[in-house]
Amino acid sequence: MNIPSWFFSALEQLQAVILIYFLAVNLFYLILFVISLWAIIGYLRRISCRNFQEILKSRETPPISILVPAHNEAATIVSNVKSLLHLNYPELEIIVINDGSADETLQKLIAAFKLRKTKRVYNRVIPTKNVRDIYASDEVFPWIKLIVIDKEKGGKADALNAGLNTSRYPLFCSVDADSILERDSLLRVVMPFMENFQGMIGVGGIVRVANGCAISQGIVSAIRLPSRWLPRIQAVEYLRAFLSGRIAWSKLRSLLIVSGAFGLFKKAPVMDMKGYDTTTVGEDMELVVRLHHFRRQRGRKCNIELIPDPVCWTEVPEKFRTLWRQRNRWQRGLSQALYKHKTLFFNPKYGILGLLTAPYFLLVELLSPLVELLGYFIFLIAVLLGVIQWEAFAAFFILAVLMGINLSLLAILLEEFTLHRYSSVRDLMRLFGAAVIENLGYRQIVNLARLEGIVDFLRNQTAWGVHERTGLDANAS
Amino acid sequence: MDFEFIFRISLVSSVILLSLVLVLAIGLVITKFLRQIWAKYSSSRGTFYLPLILQAIAGETDAFSASLFRAKRRFGDWKIVELEILKWSGSIRGFGHKKLCRIFEETGFADYEIRRLKSFRWWIRAQAAQRLGQMLCSKASPALEQVLEDRSFEVRLTASWALAKLGDSKAVDRIVQSLAHSSKLAAARLTNIILEMGPQTIPTLKRLLENEDTEVKLMAIKLLGILKEKGIVELLAPLLGLRNIEIRIAVIQALGNIDDDDEKAAFLILRYLDDTRWPVRAKAASVLGRLKHAPAIPKLKENLKDRAWWVRHHSGEGLARLGEGGKKALAESLSSEDRFARETAAEWLAELEAGAIR
Numbered sequence: 030m031n032i033p034s035w036f037f038s039a040l041e042q043l044q045a046v047i048l049i050y051f052l053a054v055n056l057f058y059l060i061l062f063v064i065s066l067w068a069i070i071g072y073l074r075r076i077s078c079r080n081f082q083e084i085l086k087s088r089e090t091p092p093i094s095i096l097v098p099a100h101n102e103a104a105t106i107v108s109n110v111k112s113l114l115h116l117n118y119p120e121l122e123i124i125v126i127n128d129g130s131a132d133e134t135l136q137k138l139i140a141a142f143k144l145r146k147t148k149r150v151y152n153r154v155i156p157t158k159n160v161r162d163i164y165a166s167d168e169v170f171p172w173i174k175l176i177v178i179d180k181e182k183g184g185k186a187d188a189l190n191a192g193l194n195t196s197r198y199p200l201f202c203s204v205d206a207d208s209i210l211e212r213d214s215l216l217r218v219v220m221p222f223m224e225n226f227q228g229m230i231g232v233g234g235i236v237r238v239a240n241g242c243a244i245s246q247g248i249v250s251a252i253r254l255p256s257r258w259l260p261r262i263q264a265v266e267y268l269r270a271f272l273s274g275r276i277a278w279s280k281l282r283s284l285l286i287v288s289g290a291f292g293l294f295k296k297a298p299v300m301d302m303k304g305y306d307t308t309t310v311g312e313d314m315e316l317v318v319r320l321h322h323f324r325r326q327r328g329r330k331c332n333i334e335l336i337p338d339p340v341c342w343t344e345v346p347e348k349f350r351t352l353w354r355q356r357n358r359w360q361r362g363l364s365q366a367l368y369k370h371k372t373l374f375f376n377p378k379y380g381i382l383g384l385l386t387a388p389y390f391l392l393v394e395l396l397s398p399l400v401e402l403l404g405y406f407i408f409l410i411a412v413l414l415g416v417i418q419w420e421a422f423a424a425f426f427i428l429a430v431l432m433g434i435n436l437s438l439l440a441i442l443l444e445e446f447t448l449h450r451y452s453s454v455r456d457l458m459r460l461f462g463a464a465v466i467e468n469l470g471y472r473q474i475v476n477l478a479r480l481e482g483i484v485d486f487l488r489n490q491t492a493w494g495v496h497e498r499t500g501l502d503a504n505a506s
Numbered sequence: 507m508d509f510e511f512i513f514r515i516s517l518v519s520s521v522i523l524l525s526l527v528l529v530l531a532i533g534l535v536i537t538k539f540l541r542q543i544w545a546k547y548s549s550s551r552g553t554f555y556l557p558l559i560l561q562a563i564a565g566e567t568d569a570f571s572a573s574l575f576r577a578k579r580r581f582g583d584w585k586i587v588e589l590e591i592l593k594w595s596g597s598i599r600g601f602g603h604k605k606l607c608r609i610f611e612e613t614g615f616a617d618y619e620i621r622r623l624k625s626f627r628w629w630i631r632a633q634a635a636q637r638l639g640q641m642l643c644s645k646a647s648p649a650l651e652q653v654l655e656d657r658s659f660e661v662r663l664t665a666s667w668a669l670a671k672l673g674d675s676k677a678v679d680r681i682v683q684s685l686a687h688s689s690k691l692a693a694a695r696l697t698n699i700i701l702e703m704g705p706q707t708i709p710t711l712k713r714l715l716e717n718e719d720t721e722v723k724l725m726a727i728k729l730l731g732i733l734k735e736k737g738i739v740e741l742l743a744p745l746l747g748l749r750n751i752e753i754r755i756a757v758i759q760a761l762g763n764i765d766d767d768d769e770k771a772a773f774l775i776l777r778y779l780d781d782t783r784w785p786v787r788a789k790a791a792s793v794l795g796r797l798k799h800a801p802a803i804p805k806l807k808e809n810l811k812d813r814a815w816w817v818r819h820h821s822g823e824g825l826a827r828l829g830e831g832g833k834k835a836l837a838e839s840l841s842s843e844d845r846f847a848r849e850t851a852a853e854w855l856a857e858l859e860a861g862a863i864r
Contacts, residue, residue, distance in 0.1 A: 048513065048516065051516070052516050055520075074628075074629040075629075075660060077629065077632075077633065078629070078632045078633070078636065078660045078663070078664055079691075083694060083695065083698060084691075084694065086698070087694035087697060087698065088694075088697060088732065089690045089691075089693045089694035089697060090690075090694065091690070145860055147853065147856060147857065147860075148849075148852045148853040148855075148856040149853050150815070150818075150819075150846075150849045150850055150853055152815040152816075152819075154815075165862065167860070167861070167862055220691070222690065223690040223691035223694065224690075224691050226690045421513065424513060424517055425513075427517065428513075428516055428517055428520055431517075431520040431521065431523075431524055432520050434524065435520065435523050435524055435527055438524075438527045438528075438531060439527060441531075442527070442530055442531060442534055445534050445538065446534060449538070449541075454535055454538055454539065457534075457535065457538065461531065
């Protein structure tokens with residue numbers, strides 16, 4: 030076979046580009062890590078001056094509406110709502126939105142909380158699918174109202190919008206039906222609102238992996254690492270994403286994502302923008318990007334923060350198949366959100382957000398799986414064609430793996446240095462182990478799923494991946 | 507570009523980084539061990555000192571300061587004893603607490619904390635102020651007043667709380683003015699301070715109603731409402747004419763707290779069921795329902811047809827709270843020509859039937 034010489038030089042150039050990309054991304058991660066460390070230490074000092082009892086007793090503490098969208102959650106919904114009833118907060122309203130479940134979600138709720146059908150008039154400020162009935166319970170605590178909305182299926186964003194229409198308080202908190210909140214989580218996330226109510230729009234907290242933890246009565250009673258490798262690796266992934274990524278972005282005032290599993294927002298600005306976007310699969314990220322985009326466009330303040338306190342525990346997939354679908358969906362959501370707000374990129378009008386954060390999300394978060402897999406592919410081709418030695422390929426692989434391990438280790442160190450939630454040294458060792466294993470196979474496979482997500486976005490698919498739940502109470506012991 | 511060169515450099519740098527991270531990791535594992543050992547040690551020393559502290563509280567020995575550290579003082583005892591005293595002061599009240607505070611002063615912890623108020627690290631200053639307030643160290647008053655002007659917001663906040671704890675009413679004016687702008691957190695603390703100090707703050711707050719600053723004014727309105735001061739109806743009435751909607755809402759809310767027999771406050775609020783802005787109408791409806799002000803029934807019934815959903819909602823709720831008269835008005839609205847009024851009336855009658863309104 031005759032291969033033209035320009036092909037070889039192009040191959041070489043491409044290799045260099047990929048290498049430089051890798052080095053630049055890793056250097057950037059290191060910078061983010063340093064910013065995070067600084068932010069977390071500052072936060073811990075500030076929080077040491079706070080008194081949660083004071084917030085709990087004060088009349089100034091804004092009441093919160095908790096929105097729980099539920100679709101076919103019959104297995105876990107009752108225990109999840111019960112866990113929300115244990116939250117430590119002065120005034121709450123819990124709104125469960127049954128989004129056209131085909132199973133017994135609604136019946137279980139009615140039986141467990143003695144719900145009664147009300148004649149409440151639905152306030153359709155944001156257009157949603159039809160609401161069939163609104164139920165209320167008089168059986169729970171006096172400071173908590175429980176409302177259940179039964180509506181036709183319209184997806185998670187639509188369900189959240191129906192919840193927004195019904196909520197009566199100035200702040201709302203969206204919670205995934207499968208996540209477990211810490212008892213003080215609301216007191217912690219409301220703190221930035223207490224510090225600056227005018228400018229604050231949204232606050233998120235750190236989401237951790239619940240698999241493996243002992244859970245009794247909807248509360249995490251003992252923090253343990255998952256026993257299986259797949260969720261354990263995800264525990265490291267979550268640490269890295271939240272502790273050394275998002276905290277730094279929050280410090281730079283350009284946090285682009287607040288996890289849908291747990292986020293507290295001011296209601297008025299979200300209502301102004303007609304709530305969640307029902308056309309995307311990543312409605313949580315899209316909302317945050319839209320808030321930044323439109324508010325800043327009009328010259329308004331838009332503070333969206335992430336507090337480094339672990340506030341929410343979530344069940345992660347234990348099977349590769351569900352993990353694959355989840356990552357595919359995340360990547361599709363990311364693509365959709367970035368595409369919809371493409372005018373942000375490299376736009377000096379938006380400051381750091383336009384010049385650094387948005388490009389970072391495009392070039393690193395979105396395209397890194399493509400570049401990494403392309404890297405392996407190109408190097409492999411180059412080896413096969415004899416352009417480089419196979420040792421060079423091995424070196425590239427080792428480089429990629431080492432850098433990955435470094436970043437994960439740094440995130441674990443950050444957690445151990447600041448929050449130290451995992452109590453035993455053995456857990457720490459296991460986390461180190463997971464950080465190593467993660468880079469030998471797991472990361473590459475997840476990257477494939479993410480790549481598929483980008484391809485699916487380009488082919489314009491919006492179907493949701495279905496997350497099979499094992500039910501967290503199964504872990505109770 | 508020398509490809510091999512970039513390669514070697516990046517590989518070497520990541521190996522160096524990895525070894526650095528590993529060293530860090532080992533260091534952290536060691537500190538984790540040390541932390542665990544320290545926790546064990548301090549709890550055992552704590553149990554050693556606990557009887558001594560309790561004895562001193564019970565008054566068995568007055569010369570606590572002398573006896574405390576004579577008993578084989580060891581490394582870290584100062585910190586351990588201080589934390590132990592602070593921990594106990596949270597759960598003891600009355601005489602015991604006073605005694606504990608005296609021990610705190612006599613043992614020298616108070617002077618130590620006053621010195622720490624001058625630290626160049628703000629979190630140390632804030633912590634010191636907090637401890638001095640908690641232990642009611644009146645001798646720290648001048649030092650704390652100085653700290654009220656601190657650079658750091660956290661320190662100012664803690665210092666003002668501590669001063670209020672010490673019952674220093676001179677500080678109120680300054681505290682309100684310096685904290686009103688800051689945040690809800692400051693407002694929350696301020697409310698607690700004012701509640702703790704009670705009616706002695708009313709004259710200052712009344713004076714602050716005339717302040718030019720909207721935030722200060724709002725704060726004063728809220729605080730007077732919380733203190734349920736009856737004499738403020740006349741003072742607040744003119745503020746209802748202001749264009750600022752937040753002030754109107756705050757005044758209505760504050761008036762709603764006042765429990766006057768001649769219902770002067772309620773009659774004042776009644777007029778605002780016709781306000782041009784819907785949030786004010788909704789607030790007025792909700793407050794009048796809570797006050798169970800029967801003369802509001804006709805107007806509330808009218809407001810069931812309001813264009814704003816929240817006004818209809820609160821008017822219905824208000825009527826539902828207004829006993830038989832309100833119930834009758836709701837029942838009449840069931841045959842109203844207005845669809846909104848019919849729906850809202852049906853909703854609240856159902857709530858009444860279910861016993862959800864108390």
